[in-house]
Amino acid sequence: xxxxxxxxxxxxxxxLEYAPEARKDAVxxxxxxxxxxxxxxxxxxxxxxxxxxxxxxxxxxxxxxxxKTIQNSRNPSDFQSYLQQYPNGAFAALARKAMAPGLxxxxxxxxxxxxxxxxxxxxQEACNAxxxxxxxxxxxxxxxxxxxxxxxxxxxxxxxKACDGNVPAGCQDLGVMYESGxxxxxxxxxxxxxxxxxxxxxxxxGCTCLGTLYLAGKDWIKNPAWxxxxFQKACDGGDANGCNxxxxxxxxxxxxxxxxxxxxxxFQKACDGRDANGCNxxxxxxxxxxxxxxxxATAxxxxxxxxxxxxxxxxxx
Numbered sequence: 539x540x541x542x543x544x545x546x547x548x549x550x551x552x553x554l555e556y557a558p559e560a561r562k563d564a565v566x567x568x569x570x571x572x573x574x575x576x577x578x579x580x581x582x583x584x585x586x587x588x589x590x591x592x593x594x595x596x597x598x599x600x601x602x603x604x605x606k607t608i609q610n611s612r613n614p615s616d617f618q619s620y621l622q623q624y625p626n627g628a629f630a631a632l633a634r635k636a637m638a639p640g641l642x643x644x645x646x647x648x649x650x651x652x653x654x655x656x657x658x659x660x661x662q663e664a665c666n667a668x669x670x671x672x673x674x675x676x677x678x679x680x681x682x683x684x685x686x687x688x689x690x691x692x693x694x695x696x697x698x699k700a701c702d703g704n705v706p707a708g709c710q711d712l713g714v715m716y717e718s719g720x721x722x723x724x725x726x727x728x729x730x731x732x733x734x735x736x737x738x739x740x741x742x743x744g745c746t747c748l749g750t751l752y753l754a755g756k757d758w759i760k761n762p763a764w765x766x767x768x769f770q771k772a773c774d775g776g777d778a779n780g781c782n783x784x785x786x787x788x789x790x791x792x793x794x795x796x797x798x799x800x801x802x803x804x805f806q807k808a809c810d811g812r813d814a815n816g817c818n819x820x821x822x823x824x825x826x827x828x829x830x831x832x833x834x835a836t837a838x839x840x841x842x843x844x845x846x847x848x849x850x851x852x853x854x855x
Contacts (some may be wrong), residue, residue, distance in 0.1 A: 601623075601624050601627055601628060601629070602628075604620060604623070604624075605620065605627075605628075605629045605632075605633075608620060609629075609632075609636065611636075612639075612640060613640060614637040614640035614641050614644065616637075617633040617634070617636050617637035618637065620633050621633050621634070634666075634667040635667050635668065635669075637664075637667070638663075638664040638667040638668070638669035638672065639664075639669060641660045641661075641663050641664040641667075641669070641672070642660070642661065642664045642669055642671060642672045642675075644656075644660045645657045645658075645659075645660030645661040645664065645672065645675060646675075648660060649675075649684075654679065654684040654685030655685045656685075657675075657679065657684075657685055658676070658679050658684075658685035658686050660672075661673075661675045661676040661679065662676055665696070665699070668703070670699065670700045670702075670703025670704070670705045670708070671700065671703075671705050671707075671708075673696045673697075673699040673700040673703065673705070673708065674696065674697060674700035674705050674707055674708035674711060676696050677692075677693040677694070677695075677696030677697040677699075677700065677708070677711060678693070678711070680692045680693035680696060681693035681711075681715075681720075681721075689721075690715070690720045690721030691721045691722075692721075693711075693715070693720075693721055694712060694715045694720070694721030694722050695721075696708075697709075697711040697712035697715060698712055700712075701732065701735065701736075704739065705739075706735065706736040706737075706738075706739030706740060706741035706744060707736065707741055707743075709732045709733070709735040709736040709739065709741070709744060710732065710733060710736035710741055710743055710744040710747060712732045713728075713729040713730070713731075713732035713733040713736065713744070713747060714729070714747070716728040716729040716732065717729035717747075717751075726751065726756075726757040726758045727758070729747075729751070730748060730751055730758060732744075733745075733747045733748035733751070734748055737768065737771065737772075740775065741775075742771070742772040742773075742774075742775030742776055742777035742780060743772070743777050743779070743780075745768045745769070745771045745772035745775065745777070745780060746768070746769060746772040746777050746779050746780040746783060748768050749764070749765040749766075749767075749768030749769045749772065749780070749783060750765070750783070752764045752765040752768065753765035753783070753787075753792075753793075761793075762787060762792040762793030762794075763793040763794070764793070765783075765787070765792075765793055766784060766787050766792075766793035766794045768780075769781075769783045769784035769787065770784055772784075773804065773807065773808075776811070777811075778807070778808045778809075778810075778811025778812060778813035778816060779808070779813050779815070781804045781805075781807045781808040781811065781813070781816065782804070782805060782808035782813045782815045782816040782819065784804050785800075785801045785802075785803075785804030785805040785807075785808060785816065785819060786801070786819065788800045788801040788804060789801035789805075789819070789823075789828075789829075797829075798823065798828040798829030799829045799830075800829075801819075801823065801828075801829055802820060802823050802828070802829035802830045804816075805817075805819045805820035805823065806820055808820075809840065809843065809844075812847060814843075814844045814847035814848055814849035814852070815844070815849060817840045817841075817843045817844035817847065817849070817852070818840070818841060818844035818849050818851065818852045820840050821836075821837045821838070821839075821840030821841045821844065821852065821855070822837070824836045824837035824840060825837035837855075838855070840852075841853075841855040
């Protein structure tokens with residue numbers, strides 16, 4: 539009889555894994571009934587649950603069954619419920635890791651809705667479970683003082699944790715801290731190092747930041763040709779600011795052969811990506827007929843678009 543119950547539990551567990559979302563609650567209910575039935579079959583009249591505490595093996599079996607029912611869940615509350623029952627259980631560490639992605643998404647939703655305190659709590663719990671993307675977001679809250687007291691040192695530490703966890707955005711944010719001297723000593727070489735890590739990790743903004751260092755050459759190597767390569771990589775990766783910066787180089791012949799037509803195309807791509815500078819620069823080309831047919835009306839529209847996106851120098855042109 540016990541073997542039949544064990545087989546039934548295994549069958550229901552497998553069924554729960556593959557069941558459509560709409561049927562999971564029904565299958566989970568059948569599994570729970572099966573577990574209760576197994577427990578009743580193993581209980582003798584002299585050892586009823588009311589008369590004697592459950593044995594360690596029964597508790598362990600119940601924990602295992604509960605874990606099997608939730609281990610593939612995407613709902614953080616399932617794992618929170620498990621941890622409430624078994625805070626030091628055999629699967630506690632796995633539960634915390636499993637719930638972290640859902641907590642991260644909850645944090646994003648809360649942040650977008652303006653609930654920065656709720657976002658802070660969600661990101662912190664996910665970060666503690668080593669979901670490193672949440673560490674980067676948590677660092678952002680500390681850096682800006684949203685949902686928590688502003689603290690650049692803690693922000694830098696969290697960006698470092700995210701970067702070490704292979705989150706390229708965290709590397710870029712840490713680079714910004716080193717470039718500006720916020721939270722850490724100011725170090726352009728270290729900023730470049732972390733921008734490079736972000737760029738290598740596929741984070742287009744990191745390529746733009748590194749390219750800007752090479753273009754400016756302030757406390758760093760000045761090399762417009764390398765800057766152009768980095769801006770190209772950023773633009774190809776979807777960073778509108780990188781497209782604008784590359785357009786600027788083509789417009790002025792820095793690091794690349796001067797080409798106003800290519801500059802106009804890049805400014806257009808930047809403007810389409812809602813980069814205000816790109817719209818303003820494209821407006822300038824239309825106003826002066828460089829790389830495009832001169833058109834004052836189009837130039838005015840582009841200046842107005844740049845103005846509406848916060849580029850105040852374009853307002854009133």
